[in-house]
Amino acid sequence: MKEIGLKLSGEIERLTNKTFKFDERIKEGWFSAVYFLKTKEIAEEKLPHNYVTMQFFQKRNAVLCGTDEAIALLHTFADKPETLKIHSLKDGDRIGPYESVLTISGAYQQFGYLEGIIDGILARRTSVATNVYNVVKAARTSGSQKPVIFMGDRDDHYTQQAGDGYAAFIGGSTAQATHAMNEWWGKQGMGTMPHALIQMFRGDIVAATKAYHEMYPEDDIAALVDYNNDVITDSLKVAREFGEELKSVRLDTSGNLVDKYFLRNHHLMGTFDPRGVNPQLIFALRKALDDEGYSNVKIMVSGGFTEDRIREYEELGVPVDMYGVGRSLLSINIGFTGDNVLLNGTPSAKEGRRYRPNARLEEVDYFSESE
16 A cells, blocks of 8 residues: 555666766775675685575665665676676565565675675665655654655765665655755755855845845745744744745754743743744744734744654644754664575575565566666
8 A cells, every 4th residue: 555755666667877876996895895805706716606695684664775776786896797686675665674675696706795885775775765754654643744855965974965865755755955865866956045045134034035036036935034033023024025925934943042932922931841943932933924814824844853753743733834854864773684595596594594585576687887
């Protein structure tokens, strides 16, 4: 059964090695553990006619991602990749603990040194896809699906953006913050204004929004309203200026600050944590906008949002329309293992491991680098 927010495997084509910008030093073993390289040499010299099956699994319920990248890696760097037998699930498939997601059969020296790299690809991509999937699921706790914007560009090295953005897409995010995050499927990044734009207009949110709208008139007007730590005042200023043209406001208040709304209304304090973006502030903002006839203006929140926090907001009925999430989605909490489980067609695995056939695996056709 299809679940909202998840790109199921049947809906997208496999990515090929034309998509990925692999480092050519992979072929030299630069990124492989040295013991894999030594084992490759021993196999070539002592056991040249071996034929092994390596299978990959992990230990959680998860959303699989990284299979296309791993297959492209094999097709690019394995020796005689056209002779390998590869069976795989697809990016976006739901997987269970110990389920085989990828098997590779051939001579060990053809591909064995890539084992660790494949583990790493699957671990990172599946972790991000699963994190995003869980956040997207939390964002529909109240019954309707709220958009989730992937904003992970500042939380990891820039070279990870393309893969992380793709994994977020697989997990079900609505949009990604940078062009690089969308690179693998040809879309563009989404975004409006940072605090720096408002700073250059000396905190004048209306002037900053006017400048943005004049430069990008085709974009929806979405104002960032926490710069002056007075989100209700600034939201109403922008709403009064732009009326129905204003599509949304975004709150990104620092967790160390108490919004001026509460400082003006001391009687509201004492029963909740007033710092940062909090439910009471959003309820008050929604009421202020509605009272002045701006019910069309949507509210987006960002800054430290996690699966649990989003679920809490949804259970409380906090009037959030969109969530921007970054750092919590990049936690690498799923690890993959590659095991040799068959040798020359017969079961042969280390104690505690065994060959786990999986009827869901599909054979993967070889594609050349030029395809």
